[in-house]
Amino acid sequence: MKIGMFTSGYQRNPLEDCFIDAKRFGYDYIELWGGRPHAFAPDLKAGDISLVRGLIDKYEMPVRGYTPEHNAYPYNFMIGSEAQRRDAVEYLKLSMDMAKEMGADFTLMSPANAGYYATAREIWERLIQTMRELTDHAEKIGHKIVLEALTPYESNVCKSANDLAEVFRQVNSPCLVGMCDIVPPYVQHESIMAYFDKLGEKMYHMHVIDSDGSSDTHIMPGEGNLPLPELMQELKERDYQGTATIELVTSYINEPRLYARRAIRNLRAMME
Numbered sequence: 014m015k016i017g018m019f020t021s022g023y024q025r026n027p028l029e030d031c032f033i034d035a036k037r038f039g040y041d042y043i044e045l046w047g048g049r050p051h052a053f054a055p056d057l058k059a060g061d062i063s064l065v066r067g068l069i070d071k072y073e074m075p076v077r078g079y080t081p082e083h084n085a086y087p088y089n090f091m092i093g094s095e096a097q098r099r100d101a102v103e104y105l106k107l108s109m110d111m112a113k114e115m116g117a118d119f120t121l122m123s124p125a126n127a128g129y130y131a132t133a134r135e136i137w138e139r140l141i142q143t144m145r146e147l148t149d150h151a152e153k154i155g156h157k158i159v160l161e162a163l164t165p166y167e168s169n170v171c172k173s174a175n176d177l178a179e180v181f182r183q184v185n186s187p188c189l190v191g192m193c194d195i196v197p198p199y200v201q202h203e204s205i206m207a208y209f210d211k212l213g214e215k216m217y218h219m220h221v222i223d224s225d226g227s228s229d230t231h232i233m234p235g236e237g238n239l240p241l242p243e244l245m246q247e248l249k250e251r252d253y254q255g256t257a258t259i260e261l262v263t264s265y266i267n268e269p270r271l272y273a274r275r276a277i278r279n280l281r282a283m284m285e
Contacts, residue, residue: 014248014284016277017077017258019220021046022269028052028064030270032072038274039281043074044258045117047081047108054081054104057111065115077119077256078159078218079112081105084125084167090143091127091136091170102143106150113156119218121192122147123161124170136170144184151188158189159218164197166229173203174211181215194220194260196231199239206247219253220260221280231262233272235279242283249284 018040020031028051035043045052045065052065069076083089083101090101105122112120124143127136144160151158160180162171171177177191193208193216209216223237224230234241248257259280265272 015041042077044078081108119157190217192218219257
């Protein structure tokens with residue numbers, strides 16, 4: 014299992030710090046957060062892609078996944094007018110183009126909250142329409158979309174392994190795969206390992222972090238309530254050979270370098 018660094022928590026630091034630290038702390042790859050000031054897709058298109066590719070080469074640290082910011086500000090393809098939805102779709106198509114250009118294997122997408130007045134039918138029709146449009150583009154450029162389920166604190170759209178499986182049933186493409194951020198199933202009393210059984214070959218990626226069990230807060234591995242050592246053993250026995258990003262987000266933004274070091278040290282110890 015390859016362990017990745019998520020760069021969102023470094024957004025107050027220079028982007029180069031992410032590559033420096035991923036290399037010296039022993040991460041296998043970077044999952045690049047696509048928000049300003051670091052790697053916003055329009056900025057990449059305007060020339061910053063060369064800076065990212067330069068850092069990849071300089072530190073011999075690949076970007077395996079690109080995660081554009083699209084959960085509310087200013088893009089959310091699940092809410093607002095049709096013009097706003099189309100704008101978000103075009104932004105995510107550009108994000109895939111930039112991910113492909115930097116050598117990333119996938120672009121990660123997570124359907125955000127559809128608002129309080131959308132019906133279940135409206136939510137599902139909008140989700141499937143959008144994923145079909147995005148998947149068509151992924152197929153054209155030869156790139157993968159990794160679809161993520163969120164917690165009910167974050168979204169009312171796609172929140173479980175069953176939801177992901179239904180998307181894959183309706184949008185049948187080898188370029189559309191799924192993942193498990195282990196916090197959503199944990200806070201909903203859903204089985205983490207059931208993702209592997211329900212998604213099968215579509216189970217492609219993971220976000221590994223700890224949880225308090227009652228919120229969407231992402232906690233340092235080993236400092237929450239999740240039985241992470243036992244989960245690592247299960248993954249080993251199942252021979253999971255995919256990627257797992259330690260998704261430290263903004264809870265540790267004041268000292269990302271210190272916490273990024275602790276996070277991989279803790280997780281490596283559990284894996285052993």
